[in-house]
Amino acid sequence: MWLTLCYSFFCLSVVSHSEPLKGVHHNQSTQHFQTQVDSTQKPSFEKPLLTLEIRPSLVAQRGLFQSENLIELGYLLSEDSILSYRQTFAATLAGEKDFQDDGFLRVQIKNMAVHPNTGLALSGEFRVYTPTDAGRRDKGFITMVRSYFTMKQPISDTVAVSITETPIFHVYSAAGTQNLTAGTFESNPFYENRLQIALEFSAASKRLNFSFPIWLKSIKYNEYTLDTVKSDSWNNEIYAQPEISYKILPTAAIGLAFESASFTVDNLSGIDIGQGLEGGKAQCFFKLAL
Numbered sequence: 075m076w077l078t079l080c081y082s083f084f085c086l087s088v089v090s091h092s093e094p095l096k097g098v099h100h101n102q103s104t105q106h107f108q109t110q111v112d113s114t115q116k117p118s119f120e121k122p123l124l125t126l127e128i129r130p131s132l133v134a135q136r137g138l139f140q141s142e143n144l145i146e147l148g149y150l151l152s153e154d155s156i157l158s159y160r161q162t163f164a165a166t167l168a169g170e171k172d173f174q175d176d177g178f179l180r181v182q183i184k185n186m187a188v189h190p191n192t193g194l195a196l197s198g199e200f201r202v203y204t205p206t207d208a209g210r211r212d213k214g215f216i217t218m219v220r221s222y223f224t225m226k227q228p229i230s231d232t233v234a235v236s237i238t239e240t241p242i243f244h245v246y247s248a249a250g251t252q253n254l255t256a257g258t259f260e261s262n263p264f265y266e267n268r269l270q271i272a273l274e275f276s277a278a279s280k281r282l283n284f285s286f287p288i289w290l291k292s293i294k295y296n297e298y299t300l301d302t303v304k305s306d307s308w309n310n311e312i313y314a315q316p317e318i319s320y321k322i323l324p325t326a327a328i329g330l331a332f333e334s335a336s337f338t339v340d341n342l343s344g345i346d347i348g349q350g351l352e353g354g355k356a357q358c359f360f361k362l363a364l
Contacts, residue, residue: 123148123158129359131173131333135352138169142357154184161206177206178220193228213262214247234274238289242266250298250305259300261307266293281321288314311336314350325364331357 125146132139141164148158158180164173180201187196203218205211219242226236246262253260272287290312297306313336319329335353339346 121150123150123156124364125362127359127361129357131355131357133169133172133353133355136169138172140164140166140169140171140173142173156182158182174207174210176203178203195226197224197226198222213251213260216245216247218245219243232276236272236274238268238270238272240268240270242268246296249296250301252300259298261295261298261301261304263293264296266291268292282318284316284318286314286316288312308341310342311338312345313337319361325362327361329359331359333357
């Protein structure tokens with residue numbers, strides 16, 4: 075419903091591609107955790123782009139150490155729009171891998187509409203996933219369609235707050251599958267919704283960036299009678315992922331991040347902060363964007 079209200083608000087008072095409010099920058103990403111290169115250093119429009127990210131990750135509680143990486147090839151269509159294909163892949167050094175090797179085609183459109191007085195901006199990102207992860211393929215995964223809608227309000231030149239709504243549709247060839255290793259049955263997801271609130275800071279001429287997002291993830295599972303736990307049910311979890319990054323070059327950044335485990339107990343019946351922190355994932359990363 076809030077998206078409908080936001081859309082009506084913009085239809086009445088927002089002028090697309092209008093001149094931004096003086097002193098306020100609108101070249102931020104639609105997602106808090108994607109460190110961006112300095113917009114003033116971006117290549118000219120209509121030019122190929124290449125992004126590489128290496129992200130070593132440690133989950134001490136489970137003895138897991140892996141590198142969660144990505145490579146992306148794209149095309150800068152305009153100042154605010156990118157068409158690209160991204161492939162994630164992990165190298166596990168210790169423990170049991172918990173990272174999906176997802177690939178997806180995406181279109182990112184920033185500043186689809188900007189309020190001329192407040193600087194409130196609407197951005198979007200639209201993804202179609204490919205069945206590149208072996209674990210998901212074994213469960214009958216065909217594709218997933220994910221859309222991000224972000225409302226971002228600058229508070230000052232260095233502080234902003236954003237709200238992101240992300241509906242996700244999962245497509246599987248079967249309602250559920252049997253886990254032969256565990257001897258259990260598991261329902262496949264049908265629909266997922268993520269609602270995120272993030273606070274963002276920047277300093278040192280936008281070279282130093284910090285974000286603190288918290289999001290609620292709700293998953294609706296298919297009806298699969300052999301699964302007595304998740305069949306035809308909703309599962310709700312709350313996560314946080316603070317991240318700090320520093321641009322060592324106009325096209326390169328390094329940083330630290332922490333991805334929590336779920337803070338919820340028994341499907342939102344309670345909150346356990348210690349559980350989320352103890353099961354969390356400590357990360358460092360290097361990102362290169364050309």
